[in-house]
Amino acid sequence: xxxKEFWYSVELQNGTKSIVNSWEAxxxxxxxxxxxxxxxxxxxxxxxxxxxxxxxxxEAKTNTxxxxxxxxxxxxxxxxxxxxxxxxWGYGVVIFPEGQESNAKEYFGEGTRxxxxxxxxxxxxxxxxxxxxAADMGFSEILIHYDYQGVAAWATGxxxxxxxxxxxxxxxxxxxxKKINITFNKVAAHTGVKYNERADQLAKIAAGIK
Numbered sequence: 001x002x003x004k005e006f007w008y009s010v011e012l013q014n015g016t017k018s019i020v021n022s023w024e025a026x027x028x029x030x031x032x033x034x035x036x037x038x039x040x041x042x043x044x045x046x047x048x049x050x051x052x053x054x055x056x057x058x059e060a061k062t063n064t065x066x067x068x069x070x071x072x073x074x075x076x077x078x079x080x081x082x083x084x085x086x087x088x089w090g091y092g093v094v095i096f097p098e099g100q101e102s103n104a105k106e107y108f109g110e111g112t113r114x115x116x117x118x119x120x121x122x123x124x125x126x127x128x129x130x131x132x133x134a135a136d137m138g139f140s141e142i143l144i145h146y147d148y149q150g151v152a153a154w155a156t157g158x159x160x161x162x163x164x165x166x167x168x169x170x171x172x173x174x175x176x177x178k179k180i181n182i183t184f185n186k187v188a189a190h191t192g193v194k195y196n197e198r199a200d201q202l203a204k205i206a207a208g209i210k
Contacts, residue, residue: 006179008140009048010039019048023140023181040072041140073098073141076130077187077195078151080122081203087115090209091126092202094195095133098143106198107133108206114165122203123148124169127155131176141181147196152184 008026010018020026026039042048076095083090088110096104107129114121127144134142146152153159154166154173161170173182187193190200 007042007045007048008039009042019045021045023178026140027181038072039140041138072139073143074134074137074139075143075145076134077145077193077199078123078126078130079147079196079199079203080119080124080126081200081207081209082115082118082122083207083209084118086208088112088207089115089117089119089122089125090203090206091122091129092199092204092206093126093130093133094198094202095130097139104195105133106202108202110206110208117163117165119203120148120150121165122207123151124154124165126199126203127151128169128172128176131173131180131182135176135180139180141183143183143185145185145187145193145196147187147189149186152186155182155184 005021006023008020008023010020010026010029018029020029026041040048074095075098076093079092081090081092082088089112090110091108093107094104095107096102109125109129111121111125117124123146127146130144131142144151150159150166154161154170157170159166161167176182187196189196
């Protein structure tokens, strides 16, 4: 199956406007002015042109691999839980566009596959749900806040994925990273971090824990 093509419109503070048709090319342009750039992903070239306005001064096709901070970003908090009585794990996700907490959406789900991993399965499925949701919403970057180290470590390769579940997770996040830039931030569990606490509540609800 052919890879789906997207178009990215980019505008730098100096007024330079570009349209590119790859994530890597978009990253390379923003590298020149990372703190004062705006960009957005679109399904068609015409939509990308409309975002930038009247004049496009440059169209580029380049290839690089850079990790940068972006403005078009979604924030997610994920957590997992496990119900030992029902042998069921649950995940909870709170997600919103950066700076738009009033537009936060909540997701939760449960499962029994990989239940020997207990709450870790929920943590993993929560991260996958958040990333897929952000990609489907058209965002170009997601920042995932988590409290279990494996959420980031397996995805980035810092921990080697040895089990079926972690191999599945690594492979899934690798595929999703072709559509959206994935970054992580660790928060301390059960320390009053608002959306992390809410993700924990949602995970418990999903797992059937009162």
